[in-house]
Structure formats: C-alpha cells, structure tokens
Amino acid sequence: MMNANANPVVDLSTQLSAELAAKTMPAGALGELIPLAHRIGMILNTVRPEILEPSMIVFVADHGIAKSGVSAFPQEVTWQMVSNFLHGGAAVSVFARCHGFALQIVDCGVAHEFEPRLKALSSFSDRKIALGTADCSLGQAMSSEQCLAAIQIGRDLIRQQNGNTLMFGEMGIGNTSIASLLTAILTKQPIEVVVGRGTGVDDAGLARKINVLKRSLVAHSALLVAPSLTPSETFELDPHRLLCAVGGFEIAAMVGAFLEAKASGKLVIVDGFIVTAALLVAQRIDPRVVDQCVFAHESEEPGHRFALAHFEARTVLRMGLRLGEGTGAALALPMVRAAAAMLRDMATFESAAVAGKSA
Amino acid sequence: MMNANANPVVDLSTQLSAELAAKTMPAGALGELIPLAHRIGMILNTVRPEILEPSMIVFVADHGIAKSGVSAFPQEVTWQMVSNFLHGGAAVSVFARCHGFALQIVDCGVAHEFEPRLKALSSFSDRKIALGTADCSLGQAMSSEQCLAAIQIGRDLIRQQNGNTLMFGEMGIGNTSIASLLTAILTKQPIEVVVGRGTGVDDAGLARKINVLKRSLVAHSALLVAPSLTPSETFELDPHRLLCAVGGFEIAAMVGAFLEAKASGKLVIVDGFIVTAALLVAQRIDPRVVDQCVFAHESEEPGHRFALAHFEARTVLRMGLRLGEGTGAALALPMVRAAAAMLRDMATFESAAVAGKSA
Numbered sequence: 001m002m003n004a005n006a007n008p009v010v011d012l013s014t015q016l017s018a019e020l021a022a023k024t025m026p027a028g029a030l031g032e033l034i035p036l037a038h039r040i041g042m043i044l045n046t047v048r049p050e051i052l053e054p055s056m057i058v059f060v061a062d063h064g065i066a067k068s069g070v071s072a073f074p075q076e077v078t079w080q081m082v083s084n085f086l087h088g089g090a091a092v093s094v095f096a097r098c099h100g101f102a103l104q105i106v107d108c109g110v111a112h113e114f115e116p117r118l119k120a121l122s123s124f125s126d127r128k129i130a131l132g133t134a135d136c137s138l139g140q141a142m143s144s145e146q147c148l149a150a151i152q153i154g155r156d157l158i159r160q161q162n163g164n165t166l167m168f169g170e171m172g173i174g175n176t177s178i179a180s181l182l183t184a185i186l187t188k189q190p191i192e193v194v195v196g197r198g199t200g201v202d203d204a205g206l207a208r209k210i211n212v213l214k215r216s217l218v219a220h221s222a223l224l225v226a227p228s229l230t231p232s233e234t235f236e237l238d239p240h241r242l243l244c245a246v247g248g249f250e251i252a253a254m255v256g257a258f259l260e261a262k263a264s265g266k267l268v269i270v271d272g273f274i275v276t277a278a279l280l281v282a283q284r285i286d287p288r289v290v291d292q293c294v295f296a297h298e299s300e301e302p303g304h305r306f307a308l309a310h311f312e313a314r315t316v317l318r319m320g321l322r323l324g325e326g327t328g329a330a331l332a333l334p335m336v337r338a339a340a341a342m343l344r345d346m347a348t349f350e351s352a353a354v355a356g357k358s359a
Numbered sequence: 360m361m362n363a364n365a366n367p368v369v370d371l372s373t374q375l376s377a378e379l380a381a382k383t384m385p386a387g388a389l390g391e392l393i394p395l396a397h398r399i400g401m402i403l404n405t406v407r408p409e410i411l412e413p414s415m416i417v418f419v420a421d422h423g424i425a426k427s428g429v430s431a432f433p434q435e436v437t438w439q440m441v442s443n444f445l446h447g448g449a450a451v452s453v454f455a456r457c458h459g460f461a462l463q464i465v466d467c468g469v470a471h472e473f474e475p476r477l478k479a480l481s482s483f484s485d486r487k488i489a490l491g492t493a494d495c496s497l498g499q500a501m502s503s504e505q506c507l508a509a510i511q512i513g514r515d516l517i518r519q520q521n522g523n524t525l526m527f528g529e530m531g532i533g534n535t536s537i538a539s540l541l542t543a544i545l546t547k548q549p550i551e552v553v554v555g556r557g558t559g560v561d562d563a564g565l566a567r568k569i570n571v572l573k574r575s576l577v578a579h580s581a582l583l584v585a586p587s588l589t590p591s592e593t594f595e596l597d598p599h600r601l602l603c604a605v606g607g608f609e610i611a612a613m614v615g616a617f618l619e620a621k622a623s624g625k626l627v628i629v630d631g632f633i634v635t636a637a638l639l640v641a642q643r644i645d646p647r648v649v650d651q652c653v654f655a656h657e658s659e660e661p662g663h664r665f666a667l668a669h670f671e672a673r674t675v676l677r678m679g680l681r682l683g684e685g686t687g688a689a690l691a692l693p694m695v696r697a698a699a700a701m702l703r704d705m706a707t708f709e710s711a712a713v714a715g716k717s718a
Binding site: 033074076077088091094198330337345352355358 | 382383384386387388389390392430432433435446447448453454457557677682690693704705712715716
C-alpha cells in the first residue's frame with residue numbers, strides 16, 4: 001500500500017492501480033471493467049467503493065419547438081409517458097424493479113395538468129415551471145428566472161438523495177432537437193451532422209427538423225458570435241444565456257443536478273444524448289462536474305458521438321440504444337456495481353495464497 | 360395476438376415480434392435488447408419470460424499439456440483458485456453475490472487432493488475423475504470411459520438445477536490450449552490464428568504454445584483426416600473421439616451440461632472461449648443445443664471470434680474480457696434479466712393509453 005499522505009489525489013490513483021493489479025486474475029483479464037473500477041474508486045474517493053442506494057430521477061418537460069413538427073410523436077406523449085412511468089409500465093420503470101433502484105419522476109414543465117391521484121404519488125415531484133417552453137426557433141425558450149428555477153429543481157432533488165450513485169433520465173417530445181442545438185453549439189459541429197431521427201422521423205421529417213433547427217440557430221446568432229472581438233480575444237459563450245435561448249426545463253434541471261452531484265461528491269452514471277447535452281452545459285458552468293461521471297452507453301443518435309468525443313468518454317455499453325428515459329444508465333448500473341464489488345471484495349494473489357505468473 | 364395453434368414455433372416468433380413492437384417506445388429504441396428478448400422468449404417458450412434461480416456451475420480440471428509449458432501460470436493455480444472460489448474471493452464469487460446467482464464448483468479432475476473442510480462445503484462437488492488428463496501432445500488425453508464419465512458429470516449437475524437459467528464457468532491451467540485445438544479443428548482454422556496468450560504468455564511462451572499445439576495436431580492426425588475417402592464422400596469427425604484425444608475433463612463435463620440443458624429446456628448464457636469450445640463439441644453431438652444459448656461476450660482470446668462466427672452469434676457484451684471462470688456470463692446476466700423483464704412487464708401503447716407515432 002502506498003503512502004496516502006503526500007499528494008492525496010495522485011496517491012489514490014496509484015493505490016487503485018496497485019490494488020487492481022494485485023487481484024487474482026491475469027493482468028487486465030477483466031478488460032474494461034478494470035478502468036471502470038478505477039474511475040469509480042476515484043469518484044467515491046476510496047479503494048473500497050460500494051454503490052449505495054442508487055436512484056434514478058427522470059426529468060420531464062415539454063418544448064415549444066415540438067409544435068414545429070420536429071418529432072414523430074405528438075406532444076401529449078410526454079404526459080402520457082409520465083403516467084406510464086408512474087404506473088410501472090415504461091422501460092425505465094421495469095428496469096428499476098429488475099435492477100433495484102429508486103425511481104423518481106419530476107414534472108419540470110409538462111404541458112398538461114396531472115390528475116391529483118398521480119400528483120399524490122411519492123415517486124412524483126410536481127415542480128412545474130410552465131406548460132412547456134416557448135418555441136426556440138422563434139425566440140427565447142425560457143426567461144432567465146425560469147432557467148434559474150429549473151436549475152434549482154435539479155439542485156434540490158440531488159440534496160434529497162441518500163445514496164452515493166445517481167442516474168438522470170428525461171422525457172419530453174422535441175428534446176432531441178434541443179439536445180442537437182446544444183451539442184452542435186458546444187462541440188462546434190454543424191447542426192446537420194449532429195441531428196438524428198430522435199423517436200424515428202422519416203426522411204421528410206428529418207429535413208424539416210434540420211430546417212427548424214437552422215432557423216433556431218439564426219434566431220439566436222447574437223448569442224453565438226461576438227462581432228466586436230479582435231482575433232486575439234476569445235469569446236466565452238454564456239451557458240445560462242444559451243439555456244434560456246433553447247431550453248428546456250428538464251435540461252436546465254439536469255444541469256443543476258450535475259452541479260449538485262459534484263458539490264456532494266456523488267457518482268453519476270450518464271445516460272444518452274439528452275443527458276450528455278445537459279452535461280455539456282454544466283461543464284461550461286463548472287468544468288469539474290465531469291469528474292463525477294461514468295458514461296453508460298453510446299447512443300444511436302449521431303450527436304451523442306460528438307459529445308462523447310468531447311469528453312473523451314469510454315462508455316460501459318454499446319448496445320444501439322436510443323430510447324432515453326435513463327434506460328442506458330439503468331442497464332449500465334449492474335456493471336458499475338460489479339466493477340465496484342470487484343475492487344472492494346476480490347482477493348489478491350497474496351490474500352488468497354494463489355501463485356503468481358511464472359518467471 | 361396471433362393464432363397460436365397452427366404452427367407453434369413460427370407463431371411464437373411472430374407473437375414475440377408483435378409483442379415487442381407494441382411496447383411503449385419508438386420502434387427498435389432499445390437496440391440489441393430487443394432481439395435478445397426475442398431469443399429469450401423463444402428459448403423459454405413464452406411471451407412472458409422470467410429468469411428464475413439462475414445458477415453458475417464452474418467446472419474445474421487439470422491438463423497434462425500444462426507440463427509442456429503452455430501457460431504463464433503454474434499448474435497449482437488450478438487448485439488454489441478452487442479454494443479462492445469457495446472462499447468468495449475470485450471474480451466469479453464476487454459477481455455471484457453482486458448479481459444474485461447460485462455458484463457451484465465442481466472438481467472434474469484437479470491434480471490435487473482437497474482438504475476435507477473444503478470438500479464438505481455445499482457449494483463444492485467432488486466428481487474427480489483423475490489427477491488431470493494426460494498430455495495430449497504425446498497421446499490420448501483421456502480414455503473413452505473417462506470421457507463418458509466427464510460428460511455424465513455435466514448431465515447430472517444440470518438435472519439438479521431448479522432454475523431455468525444456467526451459466527457455465529471453468530478453471531484449469533492449460534485449458535486455452537485445449538480450447539484452441541478444439542476450435543481450430545471444429546471451425547477449420549489454422550492453429551496459429553486461433554491461439555492466443557491465454558493467461559498472458561509472452562512472445563516466447565506464445566511460440567512454445569503454438570509448437571506444442573502443432574505437435575498435438577500431428578499426434579492426433581489419424582482422427583482428423585480420413586485417407587481413404589473419395590472427393591464426393593464427407594468425413595464426419597467423431598466428437599467423442601476428439602474429446603478423448605485432447606480433453607479435458609471440465610470441457611467434456613460442459614459438453615454434457617449443454618446436452619442436458621437442451622433436454623431440459625433451460626436457457627444457457629454462454630461465457631467465453633473455453634465454454635464456447637465445449638459448445639462446438641456439443642453441437643457435433645446434438646445440433647439443437649445451440650437453440651438454448653445466448654452468447655454473453657466476445658473474448659479477447661482470438662479463437663473466440665472464430666467460434667462466435669461459426670455460431671453466427673450476436674454477443675450481449677463486448678468488454679475485452681479474457682478471464683474465464685464464467686465471469687462474462689455473470690456480467691451478462693443482468694442484461695438477460697432486463698431483456699426478459701422488458702418483454703414480460705413493459706406496457707404496450709394500447710395498455711398504457713399512449714399515443715402512437717404521428718401519421
């Protein structure tokens with residue numbers, strides 16, 4: 001065991017590597033589970049990590065841009081899916097029971113008034129800011145006050161979590177459009193290469209989606225270029241102004257959740273395209289938020305690749321998922337648990353009295 | 360729902376596809392989980408599958424070929440790892456606790472007499488055939504009687520399982536050599552491209568391993584070529600004679616386990632290189648054994664790729680594993696559970712009253 005006093009950060013990393021190298025297996029034989037275990041140890045700040053009371057928070061809101069025909073599904077699917085989440089029939093609900101984690105659904109701004117019976121459920125949080133954002137292809141999606149309120153939702157919810165491991169999910173018809181805008185802007189990619197079919201628009205729908213998003217970029221061009229800068233000056237995009245421009249409430253709430261996860265030292269298993277777009281924004285506010293994260297999976301949505309490349313992320317799974325709801329994080333949770341358990345509980349060659357590699 | 364009377368096999372497949380297409384998600388949004396769920400439904404013969412009492416049986420034996428210096432680790436690691444399995448310190452033991460499955464260790468022929476204290480454990484089965492096989496690079500690895508006894512071990516153990524889901528693991532210094540011989544012969548590949556570094560031999564060790572395996576192929580060439588055949592005749596390799604030639608006891612036991620899994624309609628999550636080599640042999644005895652299988656992961660051992668290609672297998676995970684012990688199957692189990700739960704419990708658009716895709 002290394003001396004843990006001198007430089008605690010460097011030493012924990014070295015300790016973790018030494019601990020993993022001593023486990024009763026040929027060097028590297030557990031493949032990608034080994035760097036995953038190392039990262040979990042770094043995030044939870046221990047060589048004996050344990051995944052405690054993992055919880056999934058699904059942030060839900062509607063988007064004005066949905067009225068511009070960017071989705072294959074009608075907007076009422078947002079509230080109908082909230083009901084499906086709460087009744088246990090959605091994919092993420094099934095995975096919550098199957099893999100044993102708490103599931104909380106948060107209305108950040110759904111364009112529907114839920115019936116009192118649903119609102120009374122302990123797994124539902126009513127934090128509705130408005131009945132959806134405004135259409136960002138025509139102007140600001142939300143006011144500065146709404147944006148700060150949405151960020152506060154995420155912060156408040158994370159402060160209420162007892163466990164050390166978080167997953168964020170999302171639902172909101174139109175939100176792959178918003179995530180595409182954020183990802184294109186923050187990874188400096190053309191919108192055409194970032195946009196995908198979301199819930200499954202056809203070729204005509206995809207062309208319409210791209211046109212609406214181009215119109216959105218034009219509407220907010222004042223935010224994206226700083227005309228008076230000399231070449232030697234750098235232009236810093238204001239992440240709050242960007243959020244106000246495009247939305248949405250659930251994405252801003254996840255930004256707050258990431259910020260609070262960093263503040264409270266919790267591990268976040270990052271789901272797919274929408275959640276990673278929120279992380280791109282959160283990183284602009286506090287670059288250290290990424291230190292808390294493991295990346296669950298590589299989505300089929302093309303924009304996710306650019307976001308993952310931006311974070312130089314190695315994902316736990318690659319299974320062609322593109323559902324959202326936090327389902328990718330939910331499916332990666334058992335792997336995170338296994339990696340932590342391996343680091344915590346697996347014997348070393350010395351402790352198990354197993355002979356090492358021959359000279 | 361389709362009419363289930365006419366042709367039950369065709370109809371179950373159609374029913375499963377219809378059921379999966381009706382789930383509350385955009386078409387195909389759960390990626391590889393969807394064909395996995397379909398396959399599980401076919402294997403367990405229901406549109407409402409449930410993974411019940413999954414169990415892992417780790418088959419352990421020694422190999423005479425280990426004395427020829429084909430492994431990076433000394434032979435005593437085999438029995439030392441049995442002790443590690445039983446004391447809960449091995450990777451597969453950790454995963455058993457983490458993911459909730461029963462773990463049974465079977466001595467099929469370890470070159471060591473275990474102490475009575477270990478042999479008394481309920482998780483240990485003493486079915487030792489001999490203190491390891493003979494060196495197959497010099498002659499027959501096992502007699503016909505030993506081979507049949509080893510196959511019977513697997514059959515007996517599967518008959519004792521209450522659950523509907525099985526995983527097989529293995530341990531035996533030298534067994535990547537045996538798996539390489541079986542895979543090269545049964546997938547008709549040159550031994551050089553199939554052989555890998557196993558537990559981590561260096562370049563000199565790899566060259567030695569290849570030489571020993573070439574010598575083994577020469578020693579058993581009478582088995583592999585039928586000199587008197589005319590070009591129009593096909594030569595059927597006898598799988599029992601092949602097993603007798605190269606071994607090993609744990610591989611023959613897994614052949615029996617696969618055969619019995621088919622007979623009893625149980626699902627098998629197939630681990631890595633060694634287990635898949637046993638499946639190659641089992642398939643020669645009963646081609647239908649493959650119908651019971653889902654493939655857990657693609658091992659780093661190069662031979663595994665050829666075996667997977669032979670089965671046209673789509674693996675659940677690709678994580679660079681190469682440990683054996685059944686660890687790949689153990690890590691894939693939560694995904695199998697999630698796929699089954701999704702098929703069984705997820706709501707349909709109709710049952711959840713969620714609007715479908717817009718016209």
